[in-house]
Amino acid sequence: MKGLHLSFDRAWLALVPALCLVPALVQSGGTVPARTVDRGLYERHIAVLASDGFAGRKPGTIGEEKTVAYLVDELRRLGAVPVGEGGFIQPVPLVEIAPQPEPQLSFSTPRGTLPMRFGTDAVVFTKRQMTAAEVESSPVVFVGHGVVAPEYGWNDYAGIDMRGKTALILINDPGFATGDDTLFRGRALTYYGRWTYKFEEAARQGAAAAIIVHETGPAAYGWATVVNSWANPQLDMQVADKRAGRVAIEGWITHERAAALVAAAGHDFAALKKAASTRGFAPMPLDVRATASVHNTLHRSNSANVLAMIPGTKRPGEYVFYVAHWDHLGRTQGGEGDQTFNGAVDNATGTAGLLAIAAAFAGARERPERSIALLAVTAEEQGLLGSEYYVAHPRVPLAQTVAVFNMDALYFGGPTRDVRVVGAGASELERYLAEEAARRGLVPVPEAQPEKGHFYRSDHFNFAQAGVPALYLKTGVDDLDGGVAHGMAREADYVARRYHQVGDEYAPGERLEAGLEVVDLIYAIGRRIANETSFPNWNADSEFRAARDGSRGTAH
Ligand SMILES: [Zn+2]
Incomplete structure (x- = not known):
């Protein structure tokens, strides 16, 4: 799809908001509610944001300038206003940390020194925003999955003082390792399993x-x-403590080299791993020591979150949030051919959805009773940084933030019979979803592979950690034309040929119904919640419930 150039007549685009008052029927059948979010608007925003002129929307580039200006223009034109103090833009201070020269890692063992080739055997880095970090001859302790989870009666650090020591840690959690549903959540990933x-x-x-x-x-x-x-x-947020609270050296090692290291200490990796998934596991000091050093150059810059709202008529101090990340990966360095990571699906779709939802609320005959906030965040691709920054510096109280709906990578495709719920079973927002989906003849289904932890891998997660109930829907996979097999093939093709590649492009004629279904659905759910007084919560067994009960408790 190289050489796709699109031009837009801005004067004509200015007429668009009026169109969203005209409802479009989604499917035939008569009982299905008309879609409110405008298809043409959704499509045009995708085309603009994913065009080569937007240069892959990388923070700190011309792509950021164009994207942020476009978002602010569009929101302002709809009559949206700033949220709290400080205008439509929330500056997000970032720091780029570049390792230079190559970081070093080696282990001393009873069988001699075991050096690790950077990139091949291991990677090490520091999250500390400093020019150097190191450990020298630090005793290595195998800490199993490295989990302290009182609610599961689990402590991999029981009885050990880790000061000065190096933790060697398994990825995921004991439930995944054993497939045992009585351990953690079985195969489904808990946050304890995330790196x-x-x-x-x-x-x-x-x-x-x-x-x-x-x-x-x-x-x-x-x-x-x-x-x-x-x-x-690596990009990170600038923080006052320069992340001094992080461990000095963080890293990953291949399974093969970890097994060799453990063997050099006289143990068997498979046996240690088995023990680590057994209740009562105790951390095991290994007879090896780690030495590592990292040198960095630091480069500081500012990026931007874009934030606006449609004020509520009755309870303007309570907010329903929609969030999508505007950023993507930019351009490749050198090389021939197409060099732009257009990020059409990831995440021009979600950003277009955000603007289309804003237009739907702004153009509605009756304004919602609660305020509707639209938040386009930066640096998601670099580790959910823009949303982390917003949650750390909210413009309005998180306790008054009723719910958040995230849109990230809505796949292209025709109409579907289902929508997928990432992290299903977590909050009362799913009750609203069930009702609204039923009215449309749509079936909400849990994501197929909860072990991949998608719930922890997009921006709503930062809100969830702060207690704000979040709903993250993905496009359905049961295509009206061709069924599940067709939908699965469509997605597999995206993952193989487009995801985080220069082929993630938009071309006129792409099917957009699958994505529009999600956008219109969360518009309707948000609208309903905006006209209610209740505060939906996390379910009682959710790891985020305590944070919400705490913040809501102090809000009264
Ligand atoms: Zn994304």
Whole structure:
């Protein structure tokens, strides 16, 4: 799809909001509610945001300038207003951390020194926003899955002082490892299984270094993904403490090299792994020591979240949030042919959905009673940074933020019989979903592979951690034309040939009904919640319930 150039007549685009008052019937049958979100608007926003002129929308590039200007223009033109103090833009201070020269890692063992080739055997880095970090001859402790989970009666750090030590940690959680439904949530990934959690917990334990053992099954991605993610410069938010609370050295090691390391200490990796998934597991000091060093250059910059609202008529101080990340990967460095990561599906679709929802609320005959907030966040691709920053610096109280709906990568495709719920079973928002979907003859289904942890991998997650109930829907997979087999093939093709590749492009004629179904559905659910007084909560067994009860409790 190289050479796709689109031009837009802005004067003509200015007429668009009037069109969204004209409802379009989704399907025949008469009982299906008319779609409110405008198809033409959704399509045009995707085409603009995914055009080559927007240069792949990478933070800190011309792509960011164009995208942010476009979003602000569109929201302003709809009559949306800033949320709280400070206009439509929330500056997000970022720092790029580039390792230079190559980081070093080796282990001393009873059988001699075991060096690790950077990228091939292991990757190490530091999240500390400093020019250097190191550990020297730090005793290595195998800490199983590295989990402290009182609600599951689990503590992989029981009885050990980790200060000055290096934690060697398994990815995922004991439920996945055993497939036992009585351990954690069985095969479904809990937050305790995520790599982010592993590093956070090791820091809470006071460890000097934390190294995760990569395994393709429980990680849900291959070693190449680890290397692509961590061997290159990293973006992070600038924070006052420069992330001094993180462990000095973080990293990953291949399964093969971890097994060799454990063997050099006189143990069997498979046996240790088995023990780690057994109740009562105790951390095991290994007779090996880690030495690692990382040198960085730091480059500071500002990116932007874009935020606007349609004020509520009766309870303007209560907010229903819609969120989508505007950023993508930019352009390739050098090379021939197409060099733009257009990010049409990821996430021009979600950003277009955000604008189309804004237009639907702005153009509605009756304004909602609660305020509708539209938040387009930056740097999702770099680790959910824009949404993390917003949640750390909210413009309005999170306790008054009633719910958040996230749109990320709505796949192209024709109409479907289903919509997918990522992280199903978590909150009372699913009751609203069930009712609204039923009215449309749509079936909400849980995502097919909860072990991949998609719930923890997009922007609503930062809100969830702060207690705000979140709903994250993905396009359905049961196509009206061709059924599940067709829908699965459609998605597999996207993942193989487009996802995070230059082929994630928009061309006129793409089917958009699957995505529009999701956008219109969350518009309707949000509208209903905006006209109610209740605060839907997380379900009682959700890991996010306590945070909400805490913040709502103090809000009264
Ligand atoms: Zn995305």
